[in-house]
Amino acid sequence: MAEPRFAISPKSLPLEDRLFSGRPDIFNGLQGIFADSLPGGWGMLTAIRALGEKGIDYLSLDPLAKLSYIGKDGIGALYYEPTNCDWNIPSDIDPDQLCIECMALTEGENTDLDDLFMRAGSTGGARPKMNLEMDGESWIVKFRERYDPESAGRMEFEYNQAAKKCGIDIPECRLIDSELCDGFFASKRFDRVDGRRIHMISLGGLLEIPRDMPILDYLTFLQATRFVTESQTEVVKAFRLACFNVFAKNYDDHAGNFSFLYLEDEERYVLSPAYDLTRTPNMREHQMTCMGNPLPGEKELFQLASRMDIPQSRAKEIVTQIGETVRGELSEWLSARKE
Numbered sequence: 266m267a268e269p270r271f272a273i274s275p276k277s278l279p280l281e282d283r284l285f286s287g288r289p290d291i292f293n294g295l296q297g298i299f300a301d302s303l304p305g306g307w308g309m310l311t312a313i314r315a316l317g318e319k320g321i322d323y324l325s326l327d328p329l330a331k332l333s334y335i336g337k338d339g340i341g342a343l344y345y346e347p348t349n350c351d352w353n354i355p356s357d358i359d360p361d362q363l364c365i366e367c368m369a370l371t372e373g374e375n376t377d378l379d380d381l382f383m384r385a386g387s388t389g390g391a392r393p394k395m396n397l398e399m400d401g402e403s404w405i406v407k408f409r410e411r412y413d414p415e416s417a418g419r420m421e422f423e424y425n426q427a428a429k430k431c432g433i434d435i436p437e438c439r440l441i442d443s444e445l446c447d448g449f450f451a452s453k454r455f456d457r458v459d460g461r462r463i464h465m466i467s468l469g470g471l472l473e474i475p476r477d478m479p480i481l482d483y484l485t486f487l488q489a490t491r492f493v494t495e496s497q498t499e500v501v502k503a504f505r506l507a508c509f510n511v512f513a514k515n516y517d518d519h520a521g522n523f524s525f526l527y528l529e530d531e532e533r534y535v536l537s538p539a540y541d542l543t544r545t546p547n548m549r550e551h552q553m554t555c556m557g558n559p560l561p562g563e564k565e566l567f568q569l570a571s572r573m574d575i576p577q578s579r580a581k582e583i584v585t586q587i588g589e590t591v592r593g594e595l596s597e598w599l600s601a602r603k604e
Contacts, residue, residue, distance in 0.1 A: 271527055273343070273464060274298035275493050275534070276471055288473065293328045297470035302339035303331055305389030305476060305521070314370060315382035338386040338396070341456050341465030358397055360441050360449050364408040367393035371410055389476060389521060390541065392417075396454075403454040406441065414546075415446040420598050421543040422450050424513060427594035428542050431509050431587045434502065436538045455538045456526070464527040465537065469520030476521025479552035483507045483561075486523055486553065487573045493525050493534045500573055501583075502536050507569060508584055509542070511561050512591040514599065516548035517541060544598055563588070 272280050277296055285296065292300040304312055309323075312334065316323045323331070332339075336348030363384075369376040371393070381395075388394040393408040409417050422440045429435050436455045440448035456463045469476040471489055490503040503523075510518050524537040555561035556568045563584055570580030592599070 271529075271532065274466055274471060277473055291473060291475065295328045297473040298466050299328075299332065299343070301341070301465075301467050301470040302335050302343055302345070302387050303328075304385060304387050306391050307393050308385040308388040311370065311378070311382040311385040315378035318378050335387060338383070340387045342462040343464070358399070360406065360408075361443055361445050363395055364393075364443070364445055364449070367408045368411055397451075399451070403457040404451050405454060406449050406451040408449055409446055417446070417543075418443075418450040419447040422448070423598070424515070424542040424544075424595065425452070427513065427591060428509055428539055430594060431505065431590050433505050433509055434536075434538045435542070436540065452540065465524050467521050468523040471525065472520065474520050477519050479519055481520050481553050482557065483553055483555040483569055484572055487569065490525075490536055491573070494536065495533070496535075497574070499536045501575060501579075504570060504573065504575055504580070505583055505587065506539050507555065508566055508587040509539075509591065510551070511555060511566060512588050513542070513595055514544060515542055516551050517543075517545045519552040
């Protein structure tokens with residue numbers, strides 16, 4: 266590796282002159298950093314359907330073959346060669362038409378599978394997501410499924426604006442107009458900056474844990490943040506995000522929804538901007554517990570702060586500010602669904 270060198274997965278792939286092997290029982294032999302590149306949820310569905318139409322059983326492919334279909338379209342700075350992706354994606358964008366195609370796919374109807382597969386890339390999650398170029402920059406746009414409320418995009422947009430007011434770093438985002446609903450939520454990709462690809466690793470990839478496995482605690486998240494960033498400032502940022510998720514009832518807080526970026530100019534890892542900040546209608550408790558509690562409150566947040574050497578006076582300031590901001594900004598959504 267050319268200088269300056271850095272560990273692409275500091276915990277499981279340190280810069281040491283030896284062989285490393287993945288765990289076949291977790292990622293079929295891949296390390297977590299490479300498993301991050303594979304699609305999950307929606308992205309996997311598009312892969313299964315699009316390749317199945319060509320006579321290829323995606324689920325029976327070995328991990329390297331699956332990565333070859335990601336090619337240069339995955340997250341972060343990693344790309345894979347040789348690639349099996351040589352399909353052309355139409356450059357014209359009609360968000361409403363893409364939404365209709367997504368709905369058709371989930372209901373087993375005929376649609377342009379190649380287009381959806383290539384736009385989905387490494388995306389995960391239940392809701393359809395597409396990689397789109399807008400104004401010469403890379404964005405991820407979320408579309409609704411038929412069971413989603415028409416306000417789903419607006420809700421996520423307002424969640425992100427509330428997070429910003431709480432002092433949480435978020436990517437640039439916008440609400441795209443639609444005739445089908447209140448709008449589609451779009452966020453600029455933070456792993457693409459001025460044409461450069463930024464190395465990225467998820468919390469699950471770092472800890473070698475499948476992204477959707479609900480076995481982590483916010484204490485583990487903050488400890489991992491301290492380990493990979495070596496910065497108490499980043500730990501406090503992670504604590505802010507924990508507070509927001511608790512007060513905003515963002516229950517879909519699994520290991521794939523937290524990530525770290527490597528800043529080559531500064532030669533260090535930092536916590537990535539927050540993403541997937543919204544409410545999920547079919548969840549009734551956090552995927553990530555806080556001090557062992559799946560429905561935590563202020564008590565657990567103060568315990569978390571104490572364990573991570575955040576002064577109680579500072580913790581109280583953060584907890585109070587975020588709690589008041591969330592209740593003021595998100596009252597419509599917090600009262601919309603009874604727990």
